[in-house]
Amino acid sequence: MGVNRRDFLKEAGSAALGVGCGLPLLGTACSAVSQEPHGAESSARQWAMVVDVEKCRSEEVRRVCTEACHVAHNVPAIPDPAEEIKWIWVEQYENVFPDQVHNKTAAFIRQTPVLVLCNHCDNPPCVRVCPTQATWKRDSDGIVMMDMHRCIGCRYCMAACPYGSRSFNWGDPREYIPTDENGRFPTDYPTRSKGVVEKCNFCAERLREGLQPACVEAVNQIPGGEGALTFGDLSDPESEVSRMLNETNTISRRVNLGTGPNVYYKV
Amino acid sequence: MLDTAFRGGRKYWILLGVWGLLILVGMAAYGRQLVEGLRITGMSQDVTWGLYIAQFTFLVGVAASAVMVVLPYYLHNYKAFGKMVILGEFLAISAVLMCMLFVFVDMGQPRRVLNVLLHPTLNSVMFWDFLVLGGYGIINFVVGAVTFDAERKGTPAPNWIKPLIYLSIPWAVSIHTVTAFLYSGLEARSFWMTAILAPRFLASAFASGPSLLIVLALILRKFTKFDPGKEAIQKLALIVTYAMVINVFFVGVELFSGLYSDMPHHVHAFEYLFVGLHGHAALTPWVWVGEALTVCCVVGLLIPNVRRQERYLAVLAVGVIIAIWIEKGVAMVVTGFIPSPLGRITEYAPTAPEIAITVGVYALGFFVLTVLYKIVVSVRERLEVI
Numbered sequence: 001m002g003v004n005r006r007d008f009l010k011e012a013g014s015a016a017l018g019v020g021c022g023l024p025l026l027g028t029a030c031s032a033v034s035q036e037p038h039g040a041e042s043s044a045r046q047w048a049m050v051v052d053v054e055k056c057r058s059e060e061v062r063r064v065c066t067e068a069c070h071v072a073h074n075v076p077a078i079p080d081p082a083e084e085i086k087w088i089w090v091e092q093y094e095n096v097f098p099d100q101v102h103n104k105t106a107a108f109i110r111q112t113p114v115l116v117l118c119n120h121c122d123n124p125p126c127v128r129v130c131p132t133q134a135t136w137k138r139d140s141d142g143i144v145m146m147d148m149h150r151c152i153g154c155r156y157c158m159a160a161c162p163y164g165s166r167s168f169n170w171g172d173p174r175e176y177i178p179t180d181e182n183g184r185f186p187t188d189y190p191t192r193s194k195g196v197v198e199k200c201n202f203c204a205e206r207l208r209e210g211l212q213p214a215c216v217e218a219v220n221q222i223p224g225g226e227g228a229l230t231f232g233d234l235s236d237p238e239s240e241v242s243r244m245l246n247e248t249n250t251i252s253r254r255v256n257l258g259t260g261p262n263v264y265y266k267v
Numbered sequence: 268m269l270d271t272a273f274r275g276g277r278k279y280w281i282l283l284g285v286w287g288l289l290i291l292v293g294m295a296a297y298g299r300q301l302v303e304g305l306r307i308t309g310m311s312q313d314v315t316w317g318l319y320i321a322q323f324t325f326l327v328g329v330a331a332s333a334v335m336v337v338l339p340y341y342l343h344n345y346k347a348f349g350k351m352v353i354l355g356e357f358l359a360i361s362a363v364l365m366c367m368l369f370v371f372v373d374m375g376q377p378r379r380v381l382n383v384l385l386h387p388t389l390n391s392v393m394f395w396d397f398l399v400l401g402g403y404g405i406i407n408f409v410v411g412a413v414t415f416d417a418e419r420k421g422t423p424a425p426n427w428i429k430p431l432i433y434l435s436i437p438w439a440v441s442i443h444t445v446t447a448f449l450y451s452g453l454e455a456r457s458f459w460m461t462a463i464l465a466p467r468f469l470a471s472a473f474a475s476g477p478s479l480l481i482v483l484a485l486i487l488r489k490f491t492k493f494d495p496g497k498e499a500i501q502k503l504a505l506i507v508t509y510a511m512v513i514n515v516f517f518v519g520v521e522l523f524s525g526l527y528s529d530m531p532h533h534v535h536a537f538e539y540l541f542v543g544l545h546g547h548a549a550l551t552p553w554v555w556v557g558e559a560l561t562v563c564c565v566v567g568l569l570i571p572n573v574r575r576q577e578r579y580l581a582v583l584a585v586g587v588i589i590a591i592w593i594e595k596g597v598a599m600v601v602t603g604f605i606p607s608p609l610g611r612i613t614e615y616a617p618t619a620p621e622i623a624i625t626v627g628v629y630a631l632g633f634f635v636l637t638v639l640y641k642i643v644v645s646v647r648e649r650l651e652v653i
């Protein structure tokens with residue numbers, strides 16, 4: 001297809017503006033365009049991740065990924081699933097890829113544990129609905145960012161995300177962050193307050209330092225974890241992720257919704 | 268005009284006292300929510316909206332329904348609504364106030380709520396909902412105050428108010444349409460993502476709002492000398508009848524697409540509502556009570572001899588309000604989250620503090636409504652003496 005959704009909305013929006021200037025409802029259509037809130041560089045990267053489902057069958061591999069992430073971002077360990085904060089976590093294959101299983105899919109496939117995280121979509125529904133631009137898709141590298149100081153905690157993004165990738169702080173998360181004997185949090189990454197939504201940020205703070213995301217770095221250092229997660233720039237045809245997408249069979253989650261996930265799964 | 272709000276009989280003050288007490292209870296519970304966060308509610312990572320947003324949705328309908336008296340009166344010069352129209356407009360004002368408060372108490376960071384206006388985001392339906400709701404509240408306040416003041420003085424309303432009145436008609440439709448768009452544009456939630464949602468919202472609003480107006484009119488007539496008129500009440504009853512029948516039709520249309528196509532994503536939500544899904548059936552009793560009420564009310568309303576007797580009509584109107592409240596204020600929002608995008612079924616039930624806050628917001632709305640209606644009644648009584 002030659003026209004993607006955003007371009008279509010842009011066209012439709014301009015047309016709508018021309019026809020019905022000032023009609024607020026039509027305005028909603030055209031405004032999908034105006035997403036440049038936080039300044040941008042010109043180099044348009046698109047960070048992406050490839051998850052090797054087979055290599056993630058190892059419990060150790062999955063544990064290392066989630067632990068590295070939770071330490072790096074001071075993610076609270078809340079035991080109650082109703083309040084649990086999730087950045088990268090495990091779900092069963094049949095729930096991650098509901099359109100990939102059929103009535104006869106073997107149980108061991110259905111129950112395969114799969115690592116899931118924010119997909120940093122090309123067309124993120126969370127960004128579309130956020131009333132304050134507290135979440136936005138960064139033009140410079142395609143990361144779907146969160147501004148914890150702007151978020152009003154309306155949770156519209158959570159209703160909009162088709163992947164359950166967003167968590168709300170129902171209470172003060174700091175009570176649940178493991179601290180050392182001096183009462184210090186694991187890292188300097190800013191802790192969140194109650195009443196805001198959070199999610200995986202593809203380790204934007206580490207990428208700035210030229211590092212790989214915490215989960216990727218950690219898992220590639222353990223035996224059996226090499227290549228379980230691969231991270232790179234999709235706009236660079238020479239990158240490892242581009243090469244993998246070219247050479248192997250990969251899928252992504254709920255493609256029919258048109259969100260354009262940037263987390264891929266090698267199956 | 269405002270002075271009449273401060274002079275009233277014992278019943279008036281007792282009523283305000285009751286509302287005031289409930290407001291205090293709600294505020295105490297909200298204080299706890301401010302300190303502890305929204306964890307004191309029954310909501311969870313899977314069901315992220317609950318009682319608050321559901322009440323907001325229901326009350327937007329009540330607010331929008333003022334158009335059902337404004338349109339016949341101003342556009343068709345239907346004189347019988349002469350006394351009813353101000354009741355409709357003032358009901359809309361208090362309903363908008365409650366809507367705003369329900370959104371406010373649902374915020375995780377209420378102090379930042381003005382960010383919605385500081386960083387206007389045209390692609391967010393919530394931004395538009397803020398605008399249209401706020402605008403609707405202001406329009407109704409200005410129209411209500413100006414026309415009522417003119418009437419009190421026995422002068423015709425100023426000409427400049429006319430365009431504003433006409434504007435209020437499509438604006439009323441817009442508030443409930445935009446509210447439906449909050450839900451119906453989300454690809455993640457197949458239960459909400461249906462084009463019939465906005466029409467359904469409007470039909471159910473035009474049933475529940477005028478029903479509430481009938482009940483309020485009957486109460487006013489019983490306890491005060493104010494009588495909006497038998498004909499006006501009967502006309503409202505007819506409007507409720509049409510709207511309710513159309514609403515049932517819309518529900519049927521939606522059920523057909525969902526069930527006949529037999530697509531799992533669509534069927535699951537209806538299964539959850541009507542029979543329960545994998546043993547989870549928290550809403551099932553509510554839904555069946557709602558359906559039973561709907562059928563009884565539609566049948567009752569369709570029989571002219573029943574509808575025309577006000578004691579039956581009062582019961583039918585209360586039935587319609589409860590049925591629509593169950594539909595929008597209980598079932599519609601929560602079911603959108605079940606099952607979750609990851610296939611989990613997490614049920615939702617509001618907690619005691621959540622209910623207290625909800626009751627508090629309603630009490631505040633009814634406090635304002637009581638004061639507004641008191642002014643109307645006092646001014647009318649004075650006019651009729653002269």
